[in-house]
Amino acid sequence: MDVGWSSADQAFRQEVREFTQAKLPAEIRDKVIAGRPLERSDHMQWQDILAEKGWIAGFWPSKFGGHDWTPAQSYIFQEETTYAGAPWLLPFGVNYVGPVIYTYGSEAQKARHLPGIVSNEVFWCQGYSEPNAGSDLAQLSTRADRDGDAYVVNGSKIWTSMAHWADWIFALVRTDSQVKPQRGISFLLIDLRTPGITVRPIRSIEGAHHLNQVFFDNVRVPVENLVGEENAGWGYAKFLLGHERVLSAEIGKGKRMLDRLRSVASAQGRSDDPGYLERLNQLETDLLALEWTTLRMLDAVMDGSAPGFEASVLKLRGSTIVQRIAEYTVDTLGPAALSFDPAGLEQQVNDPNAELYRNMGIVSEFLFQRAPTIWGGSNEIQRNIIAKHALGLG
Amino acid sequence: MKITLNEEQSILAQSVARFVDDRRDAVSWRPADRGLDPEIWREVAALGWLGAGVGEAAGGFGGGRAMSVVMEGAGAGIRYAEPLSQVFVALAILESADAENPYLSEILSGEAFACGLIADMGTGIEAIGSGDDCRISGAFKAVPYFEQVDHLVLALPDLICVLDAQAAGIDTQTYPALDGATRADLSLDNVQVKSVAVLAKGESASVALNRGRVFHAAAVTAEASGLAAKLFEDTLAYVKQRTQFGRPIGEFQAVQHRLADMFVALEEIRSLSLATARAAEDGVPADRRLSQAVVGVIDRALHIAREAIQLHGGVGMTEDLPMGAGLRRLKVLQLMPAGAQTHRRTLTGRAT
Incomplete structure (x- = not known):
């Protein structure tokens, strides 16, 4: 099944994949895949690498330091980097305040604040x-x-x-x-x-x-x-939300988490368990549906026919699916999920083979993943938005 | 990306939708007491819809995507969908096996009515012998509209052949079915295959079987997509118009959130249906994701059908509205041989 990417998009995907493989530090990747909390320096180290390549603000207009990426390129960049285990590119500067400043800000604000975001110097x-x-x-x-x-x-x-x-x-x-x-x-x-x-x-x-x-x-x-x-300011805040609408589904992250679920199941000797297979298929199916929904909406965004509520659909489903994968991975660990030491988890020298801490990372991520259905406009708010704007109710 | 329909496909979609909509009265939602209406079938053939399922070399104008467009439109009018679906599967198998075989034009013109049967639909299917003495045995359950079928187009892993529906050795039991079609359980006992009716063997048979599988999955998901959309739209209109406690029930948040979830489910159905249509268009091998798409679509469509009945209240339980017929049809798509349940079992390694 293939959505029919252009050859330029395929080449870009290959470039991002190779760059990430070559440049993403192994200790950061292992930490991300293990679900262990990241430190400021982990984020900054990876973002410095991206800044050097000029890939912090790829979708920005080139006159502000971006590369005029299409929504498809932004999607590909996010999918490839997160799937490979790169940290989440922190959105506060590049996705949120940056576009507000270059769209509504004064010349002095643009000059003062935009370069620091592109160069990853200002957090x-x-x-x-x-x-x-x-x-x-x-x-x-x-x-x-x-x-x-x-x-x-x-x-x-x-x-x-x-x-x-x-x-x-x-x-x-x-x-x-x-x-x-x-x-x-x-x-x-x-x-x-x-x-x-x-x-x-x-x-x-x-x-x-x-x-x-x-x-x-x-x-x-x-x-x-x-x-x-x-x-x-309310209008600028709403504008801001539109900026990452097709990225909120986090397809690459979902795929990465499914890989980990499979490896946990294998380590627990449950790969052929019918109950596990049933649930794995359900989660894979949910992610497949989300991926193709994202692609349809990406296509609509690019040809200008996007209806405006796509962010709500993707946020609602993306947050729910990642949450479910995270919890089912813990369930698959079984009693091995019972050890938990948050302070130790933060201090522990990174060792992906240390089973005890690897399992704690999985538990930590399960707990953290309760947040996405609450943040960014809770899922109840997203349903209100869909009911009102897509369905004309209320 | 190849997501948006091209102009020809958009026109086709509109014409199918208009045709089905215009005949809403004629298309009874209630269980039929008769089989396929030959008048309606001649009309469908005259409109050229069947050509959407095959390419130009085989006498058509389409392929996987155009077929899905027709199936999605037909899905809103249950009676059309099943006969179309089985004919599209037959055409896909025939085209792949031999694009110049004489059956294609006969079926495309509406002269002959065919049913595509893929190995996954049968139990204990065996082909014994070769050349002039090839014989088929085994069983196919719940074959729709069998009484009207002229040709059974059979796709087995190493044999593609056409059986005359009246051939000696086919024992049938016919019954009215859950979705209003008449269906028949077929028992084949050493049914002889004429040598001219063997269209492919070996590797090319396996390719044709795969094509039958992928087109079947694409037809099922497209039909369910059209049907789920119809059930959702009717329900949305109803909650805006039905008044209780002094206001339209669609003003209550408890109802709004259920509609929002149905809407999201419908979007996902459309996405998965697109994925299967793309698979049929590209001619890729049937894989896990294809099975997941079928299961995902039917699960979500069933959710929409159950919610549609619930939100209509008592009137949703009557035959005055299409909700019940929709639920029955979707249960058929779930439980029929090679339907969603078969795909689910394949995925979890518990083959039927």
Whole structure:
């Protein structure tokens, strides 16, 4: 079964595959495949390698440092690199804030912020959710009050992935509380070294630290760090979501996780177990359906006929399938999944052959994979979007 | 990528959809008390739909993708789908075995009605002897519209041949079936194959059998795709119009989320059906992914059919609406020989 890739796309796939095989450091690859938590340096080392090749922001326009990749090329790049065991290319700079800046930002903002993303020198994080504004994000209450040439920011952001590693945060803040909630939100770029910012770690259920709460206490942000118009931030936030719509399915990652499931089953002597085969086939079928749905939507995006809700379909299914593979891999381990030592897992010198820690990595990933159905607009929100925009209900 | 239909295929899709839609009244959803309607079949042949299943050298204009287009359109009108499906499988086998055999033109014109039977549909199938004395034994269950069939086109691993449906040694038991077709269990006892009716042997037979398998999978998934779309669209329209507690039931989130999940399932059905159509178009060997696509499509389509009945409430249980007929037809596609259940067993190493 082949979707009929062009010869240029096939050549690009081959190039990405060979590059990844040659350049991805083995210790990072093993860590990713084992499901062990990555450190900042793991991400940065791989992204430096990509930056040197010019592949951090491939889909960006060339005048901002990209290569004008087609959506098909972005898809191929992500599928090939993640399947090979490369770390997730952190999206906060390249996929999220970068396109917002080059689309809506000032010339000074473009000059100041875009090069640091392309060269992988500046680490960004995203300040959206708040303790009282999750799925109902428009209710956010972190305030930015104008005072001379600065906004004074007060409040807090939560579930902020990797804020403890980041240099900058882009944040949605309330600049008008007298209007409809969506109309009083602005999009601010904030240097995390500014006085008044505190980052508090949050340990998640797998025992790792990637989430944070970020507190803002009278933080002065220069007005030139406002992106676009004041009170127009909600529109930029929605624009941002469209930028990785065909990537959210994470096909390469799903395939990699199925490979690991097969190897776990083989090691446990369960490869011929009818119950295992039934479940494996179901997961493979789910991934096959997701892959071809992604390809259909990719095709629609490229010929301009995409209906606009494809991100919701892919996010809904992609998150669910990866979650199921992760849990079934633990189930296949059986009692071997019972050892669990998050601190040890982080400190352990990387050794893919150390069975105890390999199994803990699988358990750790199962726990972490509860998150995708919650983040990025929970799956309940995605169903609301489909019902409203695709089906005309409600 | 080759995903979007070309202009010719789009026109074909529209014409099939219009034909089926115009005859919605004539196409009863209820179980039939008769077999294939010869009038309807002549009309289908005159429209040239059958040519979608084979290439120009064999007298047609299509291939895997065009056949899927016809099957998807026909899927919305259950009565057309089954006879088309079995004829498309027959044509695919015949084209592969020998593109110049005389059966092709007879079938394409609607003059003769054929049924394609692949080895996976039978049990205990054996071909004994060779040359003028080749004999076939074994059983095929639930062959649709057998009473109207002129030619049985048989694809075995090393033999492609055509049997006269009236041939001596074919014992039949005919019954009305779950989906409204009449079906027959065939028992073949040393049925003699005329030497002129042997179309391929050895390697080329195995290639033709593979083509029959892939086209069968593509036909089943395309039909289920068209049928699931019809059930979904009717249900979506119904929840917008049916009022309870003072508002359309489609305004309740509990209902909306079920419709959203049905919509996603339908998108995935279309994707898997496209994958099988591409496999038929490219002439690739039947593999695990082909079987997974069939299983994935039927599982999802059955989900949509069950939800369609549930969301229609009491009226979904009646024959006034197509929901019940849809569920029955999809159960047939699941349970028939070489259907989704057979594919599932193949995948898990528990062959039937």
